[in-house]
Amino acid sequence: MSALPNVETQPAAPVSATDAALKVEDLNLAYMVRGIPRPVLRGVSFEVKPGESYGLVGESGCGKSTTAYAAVRYLPRNARITGGRILVAGEDITKKSGDDLRKFRTNHASMVYQDPGAALNPSTKIGPQVVEAFTVLGQHGDQAMDSALAALKRVQIADPERVMGRYPHQLSGGMQQRVVIAMALASDPQLLVLDEPTTGLDATVEASVLDLVRALIAETSSAVLLIAHNLGVIRTMCDRVGVMYAGKIVEEGRASRVFERPQHPYTVGLLRALPRHGVTKSERPLATIPGTLPQIGTPLPTCVFVDRCPLATDLCRETEPPIVDVGNGQWTRCHHWDRIDQIKEPAPGIAQEPIPHDDLALRLEGVSKTFRAGGHDVPALVGVDLQLFDGETLGLVGESGSGKSTLAKTILGIEGPDPGGHIKLEGHDLSAMAAQRPSGDKRQIQMVFQNPDSALNRGKSVRSILGRSVSKLTGLSGKAVDDRVDKLADSLRLTQRHLDLKPRQLSGGLKQRVAIARAFAGDPRIVVADEPTSALDVSVQAAILNVLSELQAESKTSYLLISHDLGVVRYLADRIAVMYLGRVQEVGDSETIFRGPNHPYTEALLSAVPNIDGEERTRIRLDGEVPSPANPPSGCVFHTRCPRVIQGLCEVTEPPLAEVEPGHLMKCHIPLEELRRLQAQRKELVVEEQSVAPLDEV
Amino acid sequence: MDAAATVTPGPAAGAPSGAVRSERSQARRETLTVLFRKPGFLVGLIILGVWAFCAIGGTNITPYDPFNDFARRHLPPSPEHLFGTDRLGRDVLSRVMVGARDVLLVAPIAALLGVVAGTLVGLTMGYYRGIVDDAISRVVEAFLSLPVILVALLTLVVLGSSTQVVILVVGILFTPIVARTVRSAVIAERQLDYVTAAKLRGESGSYIITREIFPNVLGPIVVELTVRFGYAIFTIATLSFLGVGIQPPSADWGLTVSDEYTNMISGKWWPTFFPAMAIATCVIAVNLIADALSSVTDE
Numbered sequence: 001m002s003a004l005p006n007v008e009t010q011p012a013a014p015v016s017a018t019d020a021a022l023k024v025e026d027l028n029l030a031y032m033v034r035g036i037p038r039p040v041l042r043g044v045s046f047e048v049k050p051g052e053s054y055g056l057v058g059e060s061g062c063g064k065s066t067t068a069y070a071a072v073r074y075l076p077r078n079a080r081i082t083g084g085r086i087l088v089a090g091e092d093i094t095k096k097s098g099d100d101l102r103k104f105r106t107n108h109a110s111m112v113y114q115d116p117g118a119a120l121n122p123s124t125k126i127g128p129q130v131v132e133a134f135t136v137l138g139q140h141g142d143q144a145m146d147s148a149l150a151a152l153k154r155v156q157i158a159d160p161e162r163v164m165g166r167y168p169h170q171l172s173g174g175m176q177q178r179v180v181i182a183m184a185l186a187s188d189p190q191l192l193v194l195d196e197p198t199t200g201l202d203a204t205v206e207a208s209v210l211d212l213v214r215a216l217i218a219e220t221s222s223a224v225l226l227i228a229h230n231l232g233v234i235r236t237m238c239d240r241v242g243v244m245y246a247g248k249i250v251e252e253g254r255a256s257r258v259f260e261r262p263q264h265p266y267t268v269g270l271l272r273a274l275p276r277h278g279v280t281k282s283e284r285p286l287a288t289i290p291g292t293l294p295q296i297g298t299p300l301p302t303c304v305f306v307d308r309c310p311l312a313t314d315l316c317r318e319t320e321p322p323i324v325d326v327g328n329g330q331w332t333r334c335h336h337w338d339r340i341d342q343i344k345e346p347a348p349g350i351a352q353e354p355i356p357h358d359d360l361a362l363r364l365e366g367v368s369k370t371f372r373a374g375g376h377d378v379p380a381l382v383g384v385d386l387q388l389f390d391g392e393t394l395g396l397v398g399e400s401g402s403g404k405s406t407l408a409k410t411i412l413g414i415e416g417p418d419p420g421g422h423i424k425l426e427g428h429d430l431s432a433m434a435a436q437r438p439s440g441d442k443r444q445i446q447m448v449f450q451n452p453d454s455a456l457n458r459g460k461s462v463r464s465i466l467g468r469s470v471s472k473l474t475g476l477s478g479k480a481v482d483d484r485v486d487k488l489a490d491s492l493r494l495t496q497r498h499l500d501l502k503p504r505q506l507s508g509g510l511k512q513r514v515a516i517a518r519a520f521a522g523d524p525r526i527v528v529a530d531e532p533t534s535a536l537d538v539s540v541q542a543a544i545l546n547v548l549s550e551l552q553a554e555s556k557t558s559y560l561l562i563s564h565d566l567g568v569v570r571y572l573a574d575r576i577a578v579m580y581l582g583r584v585q586e587v588g589d590s591e592t593i594f595r596g597p598n599h600p601y602t603e604a605l606l607s608a609v610p611n612i613d614g615e616e617r618t619r620i621r622l623d624g625e626v627p628s629p630a631n632p633p634s635g636c637v638f639h640t641r642c643p644r645v646i647q648g649l650c651e652v653t654e655p656p657l658a659e660v661e662p663g664h665l666m667k668c669h670i671p672l673e674e675l676r677r678l679q680a681q682r683k684e685l686v687v688e689e690q691s692v693a694p695l696d697e698v
Numbered sequence: 699m700d701a702a703a704t705v706t707p708g709p710a711a712g713a714p715s716g717a718v719r720s721e722r723s724q725a726r727r728e729t730l731t732v733l734f735r736k737p738g739f740l741v742g743l744i745i746l747g748v749w750a751f752c753a754i755g756g757t758n759i760t761p762y763d764p765f766n767d768f769a770r771r772h773l774p775p776s777p778e779h780l781f782g783t784d785r786l787g788r789d790v791l792s793r794v795m796v797g798a799r800d801v802l803l804v805a806p807i808a809a810l811l812g813v814v815a816g817t818l819v820g821l822t823m824g825y826y827r828g829i830v831d832d833a834i835s836r837v838v839e840a841f842l843s844l845p846v847i848l849v850a851l852l853t854l855v856v857l858g859s860s861t862q863v864v865i866l867v868v869g870i871l872f873t874p875i876v877a878r879t880v881r882s883a884v885i886a887e888r889q890l891d892y893v894t895a896a897k898l899r900g901e902s903g904s905y906i907i908t909r910e911i912f913p914n915v916l917g918p919i920v921v922e923l924t925v926r927f928g929y930a931i932f933t934i935a936t937l938s939f940l941g942v943g944i945q946p947p948s949a950d951w952g953l954t955v956s957d958e959y960t961n962m963i964s965g966k967w968w969p970t971f972f973p974a975m976a977i978a979t980c981v982i983a984v985n986l987i988a989d990a991l992s993s994v995t996d997e
C-alpha cells in the first residue's frame with residue numbers, strides 16, 4: 001500500500017534573512033478595566049524573519065493572544081499601548097491610524113482566527129467573499145475571480161467552483177478554515193498571524209490543515225506568528241518559539257531546543273505537566289505547577305514566576321533575573337537556569353493493581369439513538385454494545401459527530417435511547433430518562449462536564465452547590481450533609497474558605513474540582529466525564545487528572561472518559577472504545593490500542609496527533625469528509641475514507657464487531673495479522689521515502 | 699506522596715482566595731463607581747429624586763394650595779407664580795409638584811405588576827419550551843400586535859376608570875413584553891450544564907426554575923423593570939390625557955395637559971407646557987437610569 005500519503009512533520013528550515021518582518025520591541029500594553037489600566041504585556045520583545053514561523057506558547061492569561069492582535073494593531077477599544085514599538089516590514093505600526101492602518105492591514109498583514117465559522121460572513125456565498133479579498137487589492141472582475149479560484153486551489157480545495165457557490169455553513173470546519181487561509185494569503189502578506197487556527201477542529205482535520213499551512217509557509221516568504229495552546233502544534237509548525245508568562249517572554253529559542261532542553265522552570269513545568277511518552281496513571285502522577293498565574297493588575301514580583309518556581313531563592317525576589325544566553329540561539333530569564341535539572345519529577349505512585357474484568361458496572365446492548373431533524377431520521381448511535389467494568393476507565397474517542405457525547409447522554413438519561421436496546425446497571429435495566437429513574441439509580445451515574453463555568457450555577461456558593469447534591473442524592477439531612485460536604489471538599493483539596501465562595505471567584509482548576517466533588521456527592525458507581533480537562537490549561541489539567549485517578553483508586557468508581565486528547569486518554573483509560581458515525585469500531589485495552597495493530601480508522605486517528613516530542617511520524621491522511629449520519633455509507637461506514645479499503649467487499653458488507661484477540665474487538669474485514677503486517681510496513685516504508693523525498697507533494 | 703506530585707495543596711490553592719474575596723468586593727465597588735460616574739445615571743437619579751421629593755412632600759412644600767387657592771386666571775409666569783396660574787387661577791408650579799404624586803405611585807406599581815407576571819410567564823415558556831412555549835408564544839404575539847393605548851382605552855371605557863383598573867390594565871399589557879425578554883434570557887440559561895446537572899440529581903422543574911435559573915436572570919429583569927417604569931409613566935399620562943386614566947380633581951400631569959391644551963391657541967402655554975415637561979423629564983430620567991443599569995449588567 002504505497003499509496004498512503006505521508007508528510008514530513010519537521011518544521012521547514014528557516015530562510016536566512018537579515019531584516020525582520022515583524023519586530024516587537026519592549027511592548028507594554030494595558031487594558032482599561034472599569035477606568036483603571038491593567039497591564040497585560042510587560043516588555044515583550046521578539047522578532048520574526050521573513051519565511052520564519054514563530055510560536056508563542058503559555059497558559060491562558062499570559063498575553064499571547066494580546067501580542068498576536070497587537071502585531072496587526074487589531075486591539076479591543078480599551079487596550080492602550082503604553083510603551084515600545086511594533087515594526088512590520090520596518091514600519092512602526094503603533095503610530096499608524098485610520099486609513100494608514102487599513103492600508104497596512106490590506107497589503108502587509110493577515111490574520112487567521114480560531115473559529116472559521118465566525119470569520120466568514122454567514123449570509124454571503126464563499127465566492128464573493130474570496131473575490132472581495134482580491135478586489136480590495138485593486139483587482140477587477142475576471143481577474144479577481146481568477147485569483148480567487150487560484151487561491152482556493154492553492155489551499156487544496158479540490159473543486160473550487162463548487163465551493164464558491166456555497167454558503168459557509170454548508171462547509172465543514174476544516175474546509176472553512178482553508179477558505180479563511182486562502183483569503184488571508186490573498187495579499188501575499190509579509191506577516192501572517194494565526195491565532196489557534198486548528199483548536200476547534202478534529203485531530204484528523206487539524207493534521208491536514210497544519211500540513212497545508214506548513215506547505216504554504218514553505219513556499220511563501222511570509223513571516224508567521226502562531227499562537228496555540230497545544231504544544232504539539234507549535235512543535236511541529238514553528239522554527240522558533242517564545243514561552244510567555246504573565247505578560248513577559250521568559251524563554252525563547254529554536255522549537256526543537258526549547259522543547260527538548262527547556263531552560264526556564266516554567267517551560268519545564270509546562271512540558272512535564274503534559275501526559276507524554278505513553279505515561280499512565282498507574283505509573284506516576286503528572287507533575288503540576290502549584291499556584292496560579294498572578295492576577296492581572298496586581299504588582300508583579302521581580303521574577304514573574306517566583307511564586308510558583310521550585311528553584312526560587314531570595315535572589316529571585318531581590319533582583320530581576322537577567323536574560324541568560326544559553327547558546328544555540330536560546331535564552332532564558334532565570335537566575336538559576338544552571339540548576340534546571342534539579343527540578344524533581346513526581347515520584348512514582350503506588351502501582352495500581354490491574355483492574356480485574358469480572359464485576360460489570362454497566363452493560364450496553366444494542367443501544368441506538370435516532371434523532372429526527374428536518375423530516376429525516378438521523379441515527380446518532382447504531383447498535384452500540386459496550387461493557388464498563390467496576391473501577392476501570394473506559395476512554396471514548398472519535399471525531400466530532402461520532403456519537404461519543406450522544407452515547408454519554410443516553411447513558412445518563414438526558415437523551416432517551418431508541419426502543420430495543422438495553423442499558424443495564426448492575427444487571428437491571430435503566431429507565432430511558434433520568435427523571436424516571438429511581439433515586440438509587442440517579443445516584444449511581446453522575447457526570448463531570450467539560451466547562452465548569454457552565455456546569456456550576458454562578459449564583460450559588462460552593463457549599464450550597466455541594467450541599468444540595470449531597471442531600472438530593474444521598475437523602476441525608478442536617479449535620480450529616482455538612483459533614484459529607486466537608487469530606488468531599490477534603491478529598492478534592494478544597495479548603496473551608498473555598499466552600500463559601502462563588503464559582504467565579506475560583507480559578508478554572510478549582511471550579512473543575514467543585515464540579516468533580518459534586519459528581520461524587522452520592523458515591524456514584526459510574527462517572528461520565530465529557531472532556532473534563534479540555535477547557536483547562538495544561539498545568540491545571542495535570543492536577544485534575546491526578547485527582548481523578550486518586551479518587552478512582554480510593555472509591556473504585558468506573559469512569560467513562562470522553563476526550564479528543566489522546567494523551568489524556570492514554571494516561572487515564574484502562575480500555576478504549578473508538579467510535580465512528582455512531583458505531584463502535586474498535587475496543588481494547590489501552591495498551592493494545594496504542595500498540596496496534598488497529599482498525600484503519602484508529603490508525604489514522606492515532607497518527608494525526610501533532611507530536612510534541614518531534615519524533616518522525618507518518619500521517620495517514622483521511623480523504624474526504626465525515627459522511628452525514630443521516631445518509632451513512634453502505635457496508636462498512638468507514639469505507640469511503642479508509643486507506644485500506646477492499647473494493648467489492650467493504651462497501652457491500654458491514655463487518656461484525658469481532659474479537660480478534662482476547663479483549664480486543666474490531667469491526668474490520670482485514671484480518672488482524674494482515675493489519676499488523678500492513679501497519680509495520682507503513683512505518684518502514686516511511687523511513688525509506690523520507691530519505692528520498694523529504695516533503696511529499698499531496 | 700511527594701510534594702511535587704500533589705495537586706496544588708492547601709497553601710497554594712488557599713492563598714489566592716483571600717485575595718479573591720477582597721477583589722470581589724472591590725469589583726463590586728468599582729461597578730458602583732462606574733455606575734455613579736455615568737453622567738446619565740446621575741442626572742436621571744437627580745431628576746427622579748426631585749420628583750419623588752415633590753410627591754412625598756405634597757402640599758406641605760408647595761408655595762400655594764394647588765387645589766383651593768384661586769388667584770387670577772391664566773397669570774403668566776412671574777416671580778410670584780413662577781409657572782403662572784391655570785384656567786381656574788391655581789398655581790401651576792404647585793400643581794405640577796403635587797401632580798408627581800399619582801403618576802409616581804401608579805406607574806411603579808403597574809410596572810411591577812407587569813414585570814412580576816411577565817417573569818412568571820417568561821420563566822415557564824423559556825424553561826419548558828415545546829408545546830407550552832408554542833402556545834403561550836402565539837398568545838404573546840397576538841397581544842404584541844395590538845396597540846397598547848388603544849386596548850387600554852377600550853378596556854378602561856368598558857370597565858370604568860379607577861386607579862386599580864389603570865394599574866391592572868397597564869400591568870397586563872406589559873406582561874407579554876416582559877415575558878418575551880425573560881424567555882430569551884431563560885433559554886440562554888437553560889442550555890448551561892448546571893441545569894443538566896440539576897436534572898441528573900432529580901430536581902423538579904419548579905425547583906430548577908425558581909432556585910437555579912431565576913437568580914441568574916435577575917439582572918435583565920431589573921433592567922426590564924426600570925424600562926417598563928418609564929413606559930408606564932408615559933402610558934398612564936396618555937390615558938389620563940384621554941380622560942380614562944387618573945381622574946379629577948387630581949393634579950396629574952396628563953390630566954392637566956388635557957384640561958389646558960386648548961388654551962395654547964390663545965397664547966396661554968404655561969399651564970400645558972410645564973406639566974408636559976414634567977412628564978418628559980420623568981420618562982427621560984427613568985430611561986437614563988435604565989440605560990446605565992443595562993450597560994453595567996452587560997459588562
